[in-house]
Amino acid sequence: MCGIIGYTGPLEAPKILLEGLSALEYRGYDSAGIALCMEDSKICLAKKTGKVKNLEEYCKKMISGSAHSGIGHTRWATHGGVTDVNAHPHRAGKVVLIHNGIIENYHALTDRFHLQDRLISQTDSEVAAQTLNELYTGDPLEAIRSLIGLLEGSYSFCIMFEDQPGVIYAIRNISPLVAASTPSGSMLASDLTALIPYTRQYFVVPEQHIVKLTPYKVHVYNLDDTFSKDYPEIMTVNWNMDAAMKNGFPHFMLKEIHEQPEAMRNTILPRVSKGLPCFSDDGIPDHIFENCDQVQIIACGTAMYAGMVARAIMQPVLRIPITVSIASEFRYEEPLIDEKSLVIIISQSGETIDTLAALRLAQKCGSTTLAVVNVKGSTIARESDYVLYTHAGPEIAVASTKAYSVQLAALYMVSCRMALVRKKYTKEQAANFLGELLDVIPAMENVIAQKEHIRDVASHIIQSPDVFFIGRGLDYAFSLEGALKLKEISYIHSEAYAAGELKHGTIALISDQVPVIAIATQQHVYSKTISNIREVKARGAYIILLVKENAVVDENLADLQIRIPDVADHFTVFPIAAALQLIAYYTSLGKHLDVDQPRNLAKSVTVE
Numbered sequence: 001m002c003g004i005i006g007y008t009g010p011l012e013a014p015k016i017l018l019e020g021l022s023a024l025e026y027r028g029y030d031s032a033g034i035a036l037c038m039e040d041s042k043i044c045l046a047k048k049t050g051k052v053k054n055l056e057e058y059c060k061k062m063i064s065g066s067a068h069s070g071i072g073h074t075r076w077a078t079h080g081g082v083t084d085v086n087a088h089p090h091r092a093g094k095v096v097l098i099h100n101g102i103i104e105n106y107h108a109l110t111d112r113f114h115l116q117d118r119l120i121s122q123t124d125s126e127v128a129a130q131t132l133n134e135l136y137t138g139d140p141l142e143a144i145r146s147l148i149g150l151l152e153g154s155y156s157f158c159i160m161f162e163d164q165p166g167v168i169y170a171i172r173n174i175s176p177l178v179a180a181s182t183p184s185g186s187m188l189a190s191d192l193t194a195l196i197p198y199t200r201q202y203f204v205v206p207e208q209h210i211v212k213l214t215p216y217k218v219h220v221y222n223l224d225d226t227f228s229k230d231y232p233e234i235m236t237v238n239w240n241m242d243a244a245m246k247n248g249f250p251h252f253m254l255k256e257i258h259e260q261p262e263a264m265r266n267t268i269l270p271r272v273s274k275g276l277p278c279f280s281d282d283g284i285p286d287h288i289f290e291n292c293d294q295v296q297i298i299a300c301g302t303a304m305y306a307g308m309v310a311r312a313i314m315q316p317v318l319r320i321p322i323t324v325s326i327a328s329e330f331r332y333e334e335p336l337i338d339e340k341s342l343v344i345i346i347s348q349s350g351e352t353i354d355t356l357a358a359l360r361l362a363q364k365c366g367s368t369t370l371a372v373v374n375v376k377g378s379t380i381a382r383e384s385d386y387v388l389y390t391h392a393g394p395e396i397a398v399a400s401t402k403a404y405s406v407q408l409a410a411l412y413m414v415s416c417r418m419a420l421v422r423k424k425y426t427k428e429q430a431a432n433f434l435g436e437l438l439d440v441i442p443a444m445e446n447v448i449a450q451k452e453h454i455r456d457v458a459s460h461i462i463q464s465p466d467v468f469f470i471g472r473g474l475d476y477a478f479s480l481e482g483a484l485k486l487k488e489i490s491y492i493h494s495e496a497y498a499a500g501e502l503k504h505g506t507i508a509l510i511s512d513q514v515p516v517i518a519i520a521t522q523q524h525v526y527s528k529t530i531s532n533i534r535e536v537k538a539r540g541a542y543i544i545l546l547v548k549e550n551a552v553v554d555e556n557l558a559d560l561q562i563r564i565p566d567v568a569d570h571f572t573v574f575p576i577a578a579a580l581q582l583i584a585y586y587t588s589l590g591k592h593l594d595v596d597q598p599r600n601l602a603k604s605v606t607v608e
Ligand code: F6R
Pocket: 300, 301, 302, 303, 304, 346, 347, 348, 349, 350, 351, 352, 355, 398, 399, 400, 401, 484, 485, 488, 603, 604, 605
């Protein structure tokens, strides 16, 4: 949440900051702002509510002259409404600061430093700026260290001091930050996407460390008064600029839906050895799969729904308890996990704060942790005992699509490997399972090719205030993700129900023409689901049915159908996911909404 960028070097800073903010905008888009160190060493601020485009227009009018260093921010509001004053950067005396995270003790700091009359915004971030100004006596490192000693909460800050022209300081505690020293200058950002036009080499700022950017060097300090002993490991970006561009697609979401077959191949194929799933190149030993007596899966949102599908695949085969928990709940429970538990953490960004806290709790309980993560070098990836990287490339649209499919692909492979090492599968059964997993790739391509038909289907729900999704077993787990996708980008109230549960209350909401998206791909509960569809049809529902190609369906049952290729029942999630993503996409598009940056959301949830 919130995008941060800082630059100092020979190039014109406003261009770099504004382009960087556009690349980071998916992290938050309530308002944006920059601070520039001008030729006379004075720091000039420009901030505006709304998208980075507004800020760009504003800067054209307001900023004249040249600047070679500065900081920029896109905000996802936590404390204080969406106003120009609450936008970052915040100025306090010689200090100008931007912040990602939450300062939990900002009231106490306000009282302690008697800041009440000086604050002009309603933000916790301005309290941090004012406190830092109180502590600043000419030595930035000393003042920042003193500030850190006083703060409670999660934060990364990027700071300029008016009497230190051309120098930028940053500090990180939990909230992500990457930095790079490049021939075009020194830069840092909350996310790599802002840096890749200038460099492929970067490092992750270690937690509880301060970085100092001068035009040609990035210094790293720990919180004692010394240089950090070990300079952080320099990493190389493994995707190119194209991956973070729309490349002819009208939206990132549509592009990312189309990228799924390739992302699936990239995630699965490097882990196939002699026709079997194998994680030796990932450094994941078999004993973690052999020795556990339960699996606890933890994640948020879409990643959690991927976990629910994985549970339904794993438990019947492994015959051990598999539990799925919402990270924000798990971290405040007293979980029943111990040294014999394998805890699987799922996160696209690898930075979701609740998921990270759950990981740390699992480690405290002595459990073995395995993270399924997309972003290389992210905090969750670095802190877990083992990491299984998904290779989806950057996911820019706020609504997760390709990350969900590859999380599932990785989890299906884990399930298969576990079944093999625990002797629940023979080699032949494991090879067949893997073969069926690979078969889903053309099935997804088939569904994506049906996009015009799905666009037509979506046109039938655009006007509806409510949409219900129903299914049984695995189909119910898919429905949950379908409903989330639709609500987050179309703002239509959409809910998923286990089809058999409807008549225990929810069916009261079904009336004439209410759309019900029914998923019926699981043979063992197919006839039961069909009966449930009839129950809502009898009450006037408008039925959109998702079934396999070869299903025989009574012609009066459904108003519209989407047919997916005939893959094995356990694997239908992949083509179904593509269909549900396209329904959500075309509904949002039909309503002329901001598909990639829906209201109130942000891509990476780094506050509780
Ligand atoms: C929905 C969506 C979110 C994320 C959730 C977890 O489309 O993207 O529900 O899945 O915020 O994020 P990660 O996977 O980054 O931990």
